[in-house]
Amino acid sequence: MRTNRFVQISLKVSALLAASVLLFILYFLVQESIPLIKTLGMSAFFQGGWYPLEGEYSLTPMLLGSLYVAIGALALAAPLGIVVAIFGQFYAPVLLGKVYRGMVELLSGIPSVVYGFWGLTVLVPWITYWVPPGTSVLAGIIVLAMMVLPLVVLTADSAISSVPRNYIRSAQALGLARWGIIYRLVLPVALPGILSGIMLQSGRALGETMAVLMVTGNVVQLPEGLFKPVRTLTANIALEMAYAVDSHRIALFISGLLLLLMTVLIVSIAHYLKGRRFA
Amino acid sequence: MLNNYRPDLNSFLIWLVAILVAVLPIMMLWEIARDGLPHLTLSFLLDEPSNAGRSGGIFPMLVSTFWILGVCLLAVIPIGLGCALYLSECIQAENPIARWVGLSLDVLSGVPSIVFGLFGYAIFALHLGLGFSIVSGGLSLACMVLPLFIRTTEHALRSSPPAYRQAAEALNLSFLGFVARILIPSASRGIAVALIISIGRALAETAVLIFTAGYVTRMPSSLSDSGRALSVHIYDLSMNVSGGQNNAAATALVLVIFIILINIFAHRMSRRWQT
Amino acid sequence: MGKINLYRFLSVSWFLLALSGCGQSNTVKLTLTGSSTIAPLVMELGRAFEKQQPGTRVDVQTGGSSRGIADIRAGISNIGMVSRSLKISEKDLFPHTIAYDGITLILNKSNPVNVLTDNQIVEIFKGNINNWAEVGGPNKGITVVNKAEGRSTLELFLNYFKLENRAIKADVVIGDNQQGIKTVIGNPWSIGYVSVGAAEYEEKHGSAIKLLGVSGEKASTTAIKQGHYPLSRPLNIVTLNKPEGIAKAFIDFAQSSNAAAFVEEQYFIPINAH
Numbered sequence: 001m002r003t004n005r006f007v008q009i010s011l012k013v014s015a016l017l018a019a020s021v022l023l024f025i026l027y028f029l030v031q032e033s034i035p036l037i038k039t040l041g042m043s044a045f046f047q048g049g050w051y052p053l054e055g056e057y058s059l060t061p062m063l064l065g066s067l068y069v070a071i072g073a074l075a076l077a078a079p080l081g082i083v084v085a086i087f088g089q090f091y092a093p094v095l096l097g098k099v100y101r102g103m104v105e106l107l108s109g110i111p112s113v114v115y116g117f118w119g120l121t122v123l124v125p126w127i128t129y130w131v132p133p134g135t136s137v138l139a140g141i142i143v144l145a146m147m148v149l150p151l152v153v154l155t156a157d158s159a160i161s162s163v164p165r166n167y168i169r170s171a172q173a174l175g176l177a178r179w180g181i182i183y184r185l186v187l188p189v190a191l192p193g194i195l196s197g198i199m200l201q202s203g204r205a206l207g208e209t210m211a212v213l214m215v216t217g218n219v220v221q222l223p224e225g226l227f228k229p230v231r232t233l234t235a236n237i238a239l240e241m242a243y244a245v246d247s248h249r250i251a252l253f254i255s256g257l258l259l260l261l262m263t264v265l266i267v268s269i270a271h272y273l274k275g276r277r278f279a
Numbered sequence: 280m281l282n283n284y285r286p287d288l289n290s291f292l293i294w295l296v297a298i299l300v301a302v303l304p305i306m307m308l309w310e311i312a313r314d315g316l317p318h319l320t321l322s323f324l325l326d327e328p329s330n331a332g333r334s335g336g337i338f339p340m341l342v343s344t345f346w347i348l349g350v351c352l353l354a355v356i357p358i359g360l361g362c363a364l365y366l367s368e369c370i371q372a373e374n375p376i377a378r379w380v381g382l383s384l385d386v387l388s389g390v391p392s393i394v395f396g397l398f399g400y401a402i403f404a405l406h407l408g409l410g411f412s413i414v415s416g417g418l419s420l421a422c423m424v425l426p427l428f429i430r431t432t433e434h435a436l437r438s439s440p441p442a443y444r445q446a447a448e449a450l451n452l453s454f455l456g457f458v459a460r461i462l463i464p465s466a467s468r469g470i471a472v473a474l475i476i477s478i479g480r481a482l483a484e485t486a487v488l489i490f491t492a493g494y495v496t497r498m499p500s501s502l503s504d505s506g507r508a509l510s511v512h513i514y515d516l517s518m519n520v521s522g523g524q525n526n527a528a529a530t531a532l533v534l535v536i537f538i539i540l541i542n543i544f545a546h547r548m549s550r551r552w553q554t
Numbered sequence: 555m556g557k558i559n560l561y562r563f564l565s566v567s568w569f570l571l572a573l574s575g576c577g578q579s580n581t582v583k584l585t586l587t588g589s590s591t592i593a594p595l596v597m598e599l600g601r602a603f604e605k606q607q608p609g610t611r612v613d614v615q616t617g618g619s620s621r622g623i624a625d626i627r628a629g630i631s632n633i634g635m636v637s638r639s640l641k642i643s644e645k646d647l648f649p650h651t652i653a654y655d656g657i658t659l660i661l662n663k664s665n666p667v668n669v670l671t672d673n674q675i676v677e678i679f680k681g682n683i684n685n686w687a688e689v690g691g692p693n694k695g696i697t698v699v700n701k702a703e704g705r706s707t708l709e710l711f712l713n714y715f716k717l718e719n720r721a722i723k724a725d726v727v728i729g730d731n732q733q734g735i736k737t738v739i740g741n742p743w744s745i746g747y748v749s750v751g752a753a754e755y756e757e758k759h760g761s762a763i764k765l766l767g768v769s770g771e772k773a774s775t776t777a778i779k780q781g782h783y784p785l786s787r788p789l790n791i792v793t794l795n796k797p798e799g800i801a802k803a804f805i806d807f808a809q810s811s812n813a814a815a816f817v818e819e820q821y822f823i824p825i826n827a828h
Contacts, residue, residue, distance in 0.1 A: 003454035011369060014361025015376075018429060019383040021422050025390060025398050051720060053703060080300050087297040090281040091290055100297070102542065105472075107304050109479025109538040111510040112392075114531050117517050118307045120733065125740035133697040133725040134741055146303060151476065155431065158472055162438035168281065178281055179289040193434055200430060203389020209486050210392075210514070218702065218727035229726060234391045238486065239729050241393070242590070242618025243704030256394045263389030264382075271382060329601075330819060331594035405630075411615055494593065494615045505613055518732045520594050521755040521821055 029257040036250040045254060050220045052240070052248040059255050061222045065230030066259070068137055068223045069212060070205040073144035078198050080145075081152030085194075086182055088153070089160050101157065108150035116214035119143040124215055131227040135217030138226045143211050148201045155197025159190040199270045203263055209234040233259050311535065315528035323529060328496050331520050332512065337530055339498040343413060343506025344482070344537075346499065347492055350417025351481050355428050356474075358421075363432035364458060388426035395423045396490035404491055411505040416492025420481045428477040435469020436462060464552045471549035475542050482538060485510045509534050582800050587615040588622020588635030589706075590730070591749070592789050595653065595820040596635055599808050602816065606807070610800060619706060623647070626794045632801050634792040638706035648797065649790040652808045653822040656750035656786040657707055658773035659766040660735070662742040667691040672769050676715050678745060681723030686743060699737050699746030700724035707731075710787050711747055714768070738763050750783075751775055751821025778823045789822060 040057070048056045084104075088097040119139060128134030163186050171181045187194075217229020218239060231239075233255045241252055284290070326336030362380070370377050399419025409415045439462055447457040463470065493505030494515070507515075513530050516523030586596055593616050600612030615631075622634030623644060640649050659675065661667065667690055670678075677683040679698055687693045700722050701708040712719060728734045731748040738744050739762045750773050753765050767773040768785050777783040797805050807813060814824035 002451060007455055008369065011361045011365040014358045015365040015380050018358055018362040018425055019380040021425065022383040022387045022390075024402065025387075025394065025422075028398050028401060029394070053719070080296060083293055083296045084300055087293050091293050092297070100301070102539075103301070103304070105475055105479065105542050106308075106535065106538055108476060109482050110307075110535065111483045111485055111513055111531070113485050113510065113514045113517065114311065115307070117527075117736075118310065120736050121740065122306070122310070124737070128741045132695060132741060132743065135726045135737065142303075146307075149300065154472060154476060155434075158431065158434060158469055162434070162469070164440075172281075178284045179287075181281065196430060196434070199385060200388045200427065203385065203387075207389055207391035207394075213729065214733060217725070218729075219724055220727075231727070234393060237391070237393050239702040239727075240704055241397070242616075243620050243702075243706075245620050245624075248704070253397075256391065256397070259391055260386070260389075260394070264386050267382060267385040267389065271378070271385070331598055411613070489616060493613070494597075495613050496597065497611070497613075505615065515590075515594075518730045519590055521732070521752045522759065 026260065029253055029260060032253040033250060033257050036247055036254060045251075045258075050236075052244070052251055055247070057247075057251040057254075059233065059258055061220050062231050062233045062236050062255065063258065063262075064223050065137075065216070066206060066232040066234065067262075068230065069140040069144060069216065069232055070202065072137065072141035073148055073205050074198065074202055076141060076145040077148040077152050077201070081149050081198075082156050082187075082194060084149075084153045085156035085160055086186075088157060090178065090182060090186075101154075104150045104153045104157075107146075108154060112147060112208060112210040113214075115143055115147050116211035119211060119215040127227070133217060133229060135215055135229050136227045137216065137223060137230055140212045140216035140230070140232070143215050144205055144208055147208065147211060148205050151201050151204070152197055155200070156190070156194045159193025159197065160186060162193070163189045195270070199267065202266060202270075206259060206263060206266075207234060209238045213238050308535070311528050311531045314525060315530070315532035318525050318529040319532055323526075324533070327498070328512075331523070332496070332516050332526055333520065333522050334526075337509070337512060337526075337533065339496055340507050340509050340512045340530070341533075343492065343499050344508045344510075346413045346502060346506065347416045347420065347488070347508055348478065348481060350414055350502065351420040351424060352478070354418060354421035355424055355477060359425055359428040359432060359473075359477075362429050363436055366429070366433045367436040368454075368458070368462075384426040384429055387422075388430075390423075392423065392484055393486040395419055396487040398422075399487060400490040409503065411491065411493035411495075412503045413492055413499055413506050414502050416488050416506075416508065419487050419491045420484060423484065423487060424477045424481050427480055428473050431473035431476060432466075432470055435466040435473060438469070439465045467549040467552040471545045475545050478541055478545075479538060482508075482534060483510060485514045489514070509537075581609050581611050583611045583613060584633070584800055584804055585613045585615070585631040586622075586633045586635055586791065587617055587625045587631040588792075589619045589637040589789075590616040591637045591655070592635040592653075592791070595789070595817060595822060596791065596808075598816045598820065599652075599813055600804075602812075603804055603807050607800075607803065612804065620704070622792065626792060629794075632793070633797075633804070636706075636790045636792050638709065638787055639790070640792070644792075648793045648795065649788075650792070650797070650805045650809060651788040651790050651825055652805075652813070653789040653817045653820075653824060654778060654786050655789055655822050656773065656775070656778045656783050657710055657747050658750045658753050658785070659745060659747045659768065660738050660753050660763045661745055661766055662738055663762040663764050664742045665691060665764075668764075668766075670766060672715065675768070676717060679715070679717065679722045679724075694743040697725045697741050697744035698723065699726045699728060699734055699744050701734070701747070702727050702729050705729075706787060707747070707749065710785065714785050735761065735763060749821075750778060750786075751823070755821050775821070775823055786823075 045057055045059045048058045050058055088100050124134040124139050171185055212232050213235040218231045219229040220231045223230045237252050323336045325338050329335035403409050403415040403418050443461055488508045488511050495505040496507050499506035513527050516527035593614050597614045604610055619636045622636045625631040626634040674689050684696050726737055731752045734746045734748045735756055738746050765773045771783050778786050811826055817824040
């Protein structure tokens, strides 16, 4: 296709600009964290407990807390989201599908503090009724799944609707059953898009701050079970950044850096798997 | 499509899941409506807040949110569209640059919102000297929303039929002409979804804005003024101010209506452009 | 045709909405940052101050008491909002108290226990007493609600009961007062501590909590005014040097008797009442 250098270059520039934002953030975090890493060394952040006012900065309990809640939420939201997207496209009457999709689009824009507040005033008392204290890993998983679900549905829906319609018509012409068409034709073709959506949301799940702060109980301990409280790394930063000074503050930046590195790890694994599957 | 089959076990299960999944969010929305509707009056929309937000209205917050959203979109749409076009049209997927950009965007979408707040404060407010301002807030939000917009738009662009590209080549169209008159209109539904998702995410963000656009409830008189966004107002009223819960619900309701209107608008525009 | 007119209308109204905020800005600006507890009060004081002195602007930002101190030292803000007395390392700064706030323990209304001695409270928070039956209540486990590290309320609590944060076995850790109140409302067998003003407000408006005093003193804003209640803290606005100019005018206003009404409106205790 005919193109000119100006268009080429400006597109390249915008891509590089978009990619460089991450580098800036990485640089920012590393720069803030270096002083304490130099003094204490990396292993200090994985031993002992979290008593920042006394110089102990172990991040392990909170890292595990973040992982448990995020993985639980994704495990809940991903299959449900795919099913809901399939429902909207293939099972619901056209009008209901549109309304459902509209509601999902609406839900994706509701502030995290609203989800958190609802979780604190409705969900946690429910759970307390069965197993006190109520603020727990389970509450965090449910609220986080509620927040992640809309975007999983929307990206899956987008991916499914871009499967060429004549594939489906050919399958119908061959007399295949509805579920068979969906499971063996539509889903495999739409899978890259669906997975990419889920991966984007895994970042959101790990990085969510406000809502988990309100419902997970924020007790710094190794996750002991579904009904016990935990503190996630993000909630920790939010709770303590306002009042932290000196080393404590730097330790919080280090926890932010740790989260970022975790995300890099997860995304790299996902990309590698994707590359192998569709090579 | 496919919805005129006889119901069977699978369809029963799928309907069940769809209904169950909708229960909790609908409960939440209903609570917002129930608590907020009595307080949603015209004066609520048009007045300034008083008594720390317990009474009065939210007009300055509406204006601030508008402007913050505007700055954010002004930054995200050009860069995002350019990057998405680059990824889908100009280079192959195996190209290391494409891999690196893709990786960087996916990781960026996982950065915690509070880190964006701290980063935005350090870079835009302090380093670039913008201070607590709508511009700082808009730009920080743009950083956060960029990967979402790019990935979704890229997917929409990629799924446009290859026949279009081939026809454009055969007719010797210029790249810009192809993009502007054929590619974007044919992908407009996907781009509208990308826009809706991005706006939704931007409106939903609280932690980022507390540190950048700030806390001030006064009507902003310029882009360099600090202004409180709707999400920050909801946070302050529900978590910091005794007796602010009702107005928090009403503000949440206003936000919900705002989102519905934007979504309808975006879908209408995309249908207008669809080829 | 109707569609095009609609879009024109929308773009024009967006533009007008954007313009509606335009104004001139050759005004004197006063920036305060710091504790989010004091922020609503200072915001209202600022608004009244602006009316009194046209041509001034009072901008309030949050970020926590430590941010308040850091920002005045860095010259980013004029005045810092700090919801506690100054620490030893901050003795070179100038605090000006604008209100007092107390801390009370709160229980859920449906909990039959009405009185706890200081010793019982300490043992509950340390985890040595963990069933309400041990303090005269029903056979239910106690859910302890503690505040996050670094908060001034936590420090005040620890100082008064001579505890170390390490020793406390909390079941739930919260950040803001409202989070604490909502947690106790949602769990009938929990115990926590929050600001007296906030708790009093909630109790008056029918929320499911009740206030529990300390050391035998009932917890109420009246008790603090009369000087009876032992567990209270000052709410300070802090300057780097002796205040002058517009900062001085604002601090004078905040400490005057005219400001008392605003302080009470935010459920704190005015300074002149002491």
